[in-house]
Amino acid sequence: MSSIYRGRDRIQMRIGMAPGLLVYFLFGIVPSVATAVISLTNYSGIPGIPAQFIGLTNYVQAFILDSAGLTGSIRDTLVFAVSVTVFQNLFALGLAHLFTKKYPGRAVFRSLVFMPASLGVTVIGLTWALIFNPSGGPAANFLSLWGGNSAFFGSNSLAMPLVIFVQIWANLGFTTIVYLAGMNTVPEELYEAAKLDGANGWRIFRNITFPMIAPSTTVNVLLAAVGSLNTYDLIYVLTDGLYHTNTLGMYMFNTAFQGSSNLGLAAAINMVEFAITLIVALVLQKVLRKREEVLG
Amino acid sequence: MKKNTKITGAIAVALTMATGLTITAPALASSQNVVNLITWVNPPAVAVLKKINTEFEKANPGYTVNYQTTADVTGGYATMQQTAVQGGSADIMGTFPIQPLPTTTNQNSLSPTQLWAVNNVFTPLNGQPWIKDFNSSVLANDQYKGKYYGLVSGVYQDGVFYNKAIFAKYHLTPPKTFNQFMQIAKVLSSHHVVPFFDGLQNVGPLYLQFITYPLMQEVWLPKVGNINTALWTGKTKWTDPAFITVMQREKEVMKYLEPNFTGVPWQQMPGAFANGKAAMLLDGSWDLPSVVQANPHINMGYFPFPGSNNPKLNQSLLQPDLTFVVLNNSPHKAAALKWLNFFASPKIYAQYVNATGISPSRNVGTYNSVSSRTLGSWFGKGVSLATIFPALPGSGSYYVQPKNWWQLQLEMYQGKYTPQQVAQMYQNAWNQIQK
Numbered sequence: 001m002s003s004i005y006r007g008r009d010r011i012q013m014r015i016g017m018a019p020g021l022l023v024y025f026l027f028g029i030v031p032s033v034a035t036a037v038i039s040l041t042n043y044s045g046i047p048g049i050p051a052q053f054i055g056l057t058n059y060v061q062a063f064i065l066d067s068a069g070l071t072g073s074i075r076d077t078l079v080f081a082v083s084v085t086v087f088q089n090l091f092a093l094g095l096a097h098l099f100t101k102k103y104p105g106r107a108v109f110r111s112l113v114f115m116p117a118s119l120g121v122t123v124i125g126l127t128w129a130l131i132f133n134p135s136g137g138p139a140a141n142f143l144s145l146w147g148g149n150s151a152f153f154g155s156n157s158l159a160m161p162l163v164i165f166v167q168i169w170a171n172l173g174f175t176t177i178v179y180l181a182g183m184n185t186v187p188e189e190l191y192e193a194a195k196l197d198g199a200n201g202w203r204i205f206r207n208i209t210f211p212m213i214a215p216s217t218t219v220n221v222l223l224a225a226v227g228s229l230n231t232y233d234l235i236y237v238l239t240d241g242l243y244h245t246n247t248l249g250m251y252m253f254n255t256a257f258q259g260s261s262n263l264g265l266a267a268a269i270n271m272v273e274f275a276i277t278l279i280v281a282l283v284l285q286k287v288l289r290k291r292e293e294v295l296g
Numbered sequence: 297m298k299k300n301t302k303i304t305g306a307i308a309v310a311l312t313m314a315t316g317l318t319i320t321a322p323a324l325a326s327s328q329n330v331v332n333l334i335t336w337v338n339p340p341a342v343a344v345l346k347k348i349n350t351e352f353e354k355a356n357p358g359y360t361v362n363y364q365t366t367a368d369v370t371g372g373y374a375t376m377q378q379t380a381v382q383g384g385s386a387d388i389m390g391t392f393p394i395q396p397l398p399t400t401t402n403q404n405s406l407s408p409t410q411l412w413a414v415n416n417v418f419t420p421l422n423g424q425p426w427i428k429d430f431n432s433s434v435l436a437n438d439q440y441k442g443k444y445y446g447l448v449s450g451v452y453q454d455g456v457f458y459n460k461a462i463f464a465k466y467h468l469t470p471p472k473t474f475n476q477f478m479q480i481a482k483v484l485s486s487h488h489v490v491p492f493f494d495g496l497q498n499v500g501p502l503y504l505q506f507i508t509y510p511l512m513q514e515v516w517l518p519k520v521g522n523i524n525t526a527l528w529t530g531k532t533k534w535t536d537p538a539f540i541t542v543m544q545r546e547k548e549v550m551k552y553l554e555p556n557f558t559g560v561p562w563q564q565m566p567g568a569f570a571n572g573k574a575a576m577l578l579d580g581s582w583d584l585p586s587v588v589q590a591n592p593h594i595n596m597g598y599f600p601f602p603g604s605n606n607p608k609l610n611q612s613l614l615q616p617d618l619t620f621v622v623l624n625n626s627p628h629k630a631a632a633l634k635w636l637n638f639f640a641s642p643k644i645y646a647q648y649v650n651a652t653g654i655s656p657s658r659n660v661g662t663y664n665s666v667s668s669r670t671l672g673s674w675f676g677k678g679v680s681l682a683t684i685f686p687a688l689p690g691s692g693s694y695y696v697q698p699k700n701w702w703q704l705q706l707e708m709y710q711g712k713y714t715p716q717q718v719a720q721m722y723q724n725a726w727n728q729i730q731k
Contacts, residue, residue, distance in 0.1 A: 047625055
């Protein structure tokens with residue numbers, strides 16, 4: 001295996017990469033390895049109290065003593081991640097398709113869809129919490145026109161769908177842009193040829209557009225799946241993990257910072273989350289890459 | 297000319313160095329005169345603490361107080377506390393008192409604050425000049441093995457605050473028994489008036505405490521004595537019929553809360569009650585200043601939550617609140633202790649009591665707060681929470697961890713479990729933690 005970089009070029013390249021690799025090592029690799037190590041200790045974070053190696057005790061606690069919490073969290077995580085990944089990609093695909101057409105106000109519409117990507121999680125969370133305030137919020141007033149009412153983010157049945165909705169709303173712009181970029185690379189001649197052959201809009205989309213944007217699909221599905229499997233910040237602002245929204249990220253955060261000082265147990269939960277994310281990411285990557293090769 | 301330039305250059309360098317030194321020297325000296333204070337947000341408390349900090353800086357020239365808060369005592373503030381303990385980012389930290397402690401004190405059975413206290417994260421305050429001026433039984437809420445770890449700023453009262461105008465309109469008088477209490481709720485409901493207001497959003501089912509605590513106090517406590525001790529020693533169990541009654545009555549009360557109370561932000565409670573959205577507010581007295589701020593003309597009264605049908609058992613509930621601890625890793629310990637001493641001085645402490653409505657922990661003083669006027673003869677009197685609610689383990693058995701304990705209470709109301717099932721789930725988890 002040969003490299004195009006030789007001698008001085010190679011040294012310069014390595015020097016150029018070093019700061020980035022160092023940052024990644026310090027803030028990516030070291031904390032990850034540290035989390036795995038901490039999960040085998042009773043680390044409490046209290047100054048002066050040394051952490052002791054306790055083997056798999058934290059894992060036993062997570063899977064047996066706290067099994068109700070862990071299984072509930074895994075269920076909530078999977079519901080959240082699958083829903084977000086599927087619906088975010090479907091909506092983004094539809095919107096990107098709309099944005100390829102030419103009509104007045106298209107640029108404004110695009111900006112509106114992308115706008116949430118520029119907002120912070122807390123701003124997004126508080127805005128939607130106000131909209132869905134059951135006591136005088138706009139959504140409650142709207143629902144009351146038909147005699148309805150709901151606790152919204154305080155409802156066991158509605159909290160999760162609403163959190164999923166807000167997560168999709170917040171990330172839809174970015175996903176749409178990626179699909180749009182993919183669609184813009186599809187050669188116009190393919191569409192013209194299909195039209196000459198009498199293909200309708202749906203057949204053109206299914207047989208030309210969708211296969212041709214396979215790399216965009218891979219990127220979007222992977223980002224949405226991995227991102228949603230690790231989400232806790234938005235849920236923290238909206239429901240604090242209550243009402244069946246206690247995803248693994250939220251469960252880990254609550255174990256580490258609310259009600260307990262058992263950082264070792266929190267690290268063990270984090271490792272479970274990591275394992276699930278890794279498996280899902282590897283499987284998705286393999287399936288989607290294979291799909292790209294077949295279609296390519 | 298060249299020589300002159302050299303001399304001028306040397307003077308410039310010397311001046312620059314001197315300037316640097318004169319700027320640096322006082323900065324070094326004053327770095328010890330900083331107090332980093334953190335608390336959660338209780339609006340009246342935050343406002344008066346800011347004022348007290350300004351007065352401290354004025355009375356102690358050269359001292360600076362950096363005051364930081366987070367909005368949510370159950371979430372963001374817990375994170376801020378962890379950072380302070382691990383990173384030394386605060387000198388004085390607001391906490392809840394550590395008592396009651398469980399009989400077994402290990403990492404699984406203790407809350408973070410308790411764990412910090414028993415592991416010397418806090419500076420013992422014995423011997424501080426203000427200790428003798430404060431009520432020892434209140435300070436005992438933050439005492440461990442003879443050491444006082446915090447200045448307990450006082451106790452709030454949990455109970456029922458009622459709108460006198462609404463009561464008068466429907467010819468109602470404050471109830472003395474649980475049955476009377478429910479009858480009043482029925483009458484109000486029949487006139488489409490919301491009987492009780494309590495918001496759970498942003499705080500979670502923890503705010504069912506205004507129903508659960510007094511019921512435990514008035515139904516269970518008379519039977520077994522100190523519930524915390526009785527549970528840890530096995531004298532009583534979660535499956536005790538008295539606790540089943542507590543949960544059954546809790547369900548009855550919750551039927552009369554405002555619609556969709558689980559989604560109503562707790563921050564709305566004082567304003568909603570002040571503006572007549574409910575006849576009664578189930579709350580702690582810390583919210584009274586906010587009630588009056590929302591409607592200065594409100595005519596409100598107070599009665600202890602009547603959980604029992606024996607009027608003598610229905611008493612106010614005392615909940616010790618904001619407690620200032622000095623962190624052992626504080627780089628400004630002397631300044632922090634100075635601030636505590638200043639806060640504990642009669643005039644400054646009176647400002648705090650009058651603004652927050654807290655019942656004072658100082659032995660002597662004259663106070664005139666909204667709470668003292670509203671609570672009347674109940675001001676500062678009642679049964680201590682430490683004897684009612686057990687110390688729940690921070691981790692370990694799932695259903696008796698604080699957050700999950702309260703979640704089960706809500707799910708019991710929502711019909712997912714019966715009170716008997718919930719009691720059994722608590723007891724099974726309790727058996728695990730006692731092993």
